[in-house]
Amino acid sequence: MTEHLLDQITMGPLIIVREKMMALQASGKKVYRLEAGDTSFDTPPHIRKAITDALESGKTHYPVLTGIPPLREAMLTKVRTQNHLPIRDAENVMVTVGGMQGLYITFGAMLSPGDQVILPDPVWGETPELIRRTGAVPVLVKLHAESDFSFEAADIETAITPRTKAVYLNSPHNPVGVMLSEAQLRAIADVAIKHNLFVVSDEAYETVLFDGNKHISIGSLPGMGDRTISVFSFSKTYAMTGLRMGYAVTNDDVLLDRMRKLIRLTTGGVSSIVQWGGVAAMTGPQTATQEMTAEMQRRRDIFYNGVKSIPAFESFKPQGAFYVWAKISDKWNGYQGKKDGWAMTNFLIDRAGIGASPGVAFGENENYLRFAFTGEAEMLAESVQVMQDLF
């Protein structure tokens, strides 16, 4: 068979780790799942009830392609009042199968083969693959520990070529947990305006913020409303990872039309009953989200404070999202003759049943590791203890 674009895309390192961890767990070994971006929280009861009520009352027919009207209205209100996005109408809101499909249709609608998108490195590993899938090229711009992993407008500008179409932002950021300040966002906005670029703003972690940090959507800044495609998710905000729902908003009519076509030709819309759960999530009390965020900060403190005392790592304190990005120290002796992220990942799994993600899952980061503090606090504390004994 002739070469296909998809042959260049692998299933990625995270799947390898997950499968190893599941096999260990199935064999009865004690494991510490620090590799998964999925919290231990269940979907809040009022959302679950809205879904079962929708099922029981027969709301099981084809939904409107881009989402049921009450949900899109709720999303429009939310993005206008909370994100301060100047989105024109509910027609500009598309309900998607997770933030993942939001990004898929955004890049699919925007990119042609040979186009380029500038991304931070490290970056959530799926994003460059979504870009490659269109035949376009992800252009990685290195974030440096010395400058607190900030995504600098000047570095973005240097990476721009005549083929650059967009810049991808993700604040709070997976895997480092950094957030872009208003000044940084303004500087990036200025570059996007000057070079006439789109900005794809992945706001999957908009509510997972620590230490009183406030989330700012770049699309709310002057001159950005019409060039930003903002992508959101219910996964982290409402603990709905398995229910697969997100949304994308854009004022750009050309993109909107193409994105709708991609929904039509991929999923034909999102599960009708999950959308009714979405209405309850968005219009109901937000206390569950606030409680989950507070609990995530507690887990961050337990895990980060523990792991930073381990000399094998130099850990970075996250301001949001639920990951600790750690550099593997030169002082570590290594495993099976190697000292990189894969060696450390295998060492932690083999020696202690601890799952983590090697840095190469997030770009060119051979000597890094990502820990997810998504599990229960007791498990996290115990995993730290185990690592402290190991090194």
Ligand SMILES: Cc1ncc(COP(=O)(O)O)c(C=O)c1O
């Ligand atoms: C940075 C980032 N963007 C988007 C997503 C998409 O999540 P979902 O498809 O579950 O909404 C994730 C999930 O982990 C993520 O980490």
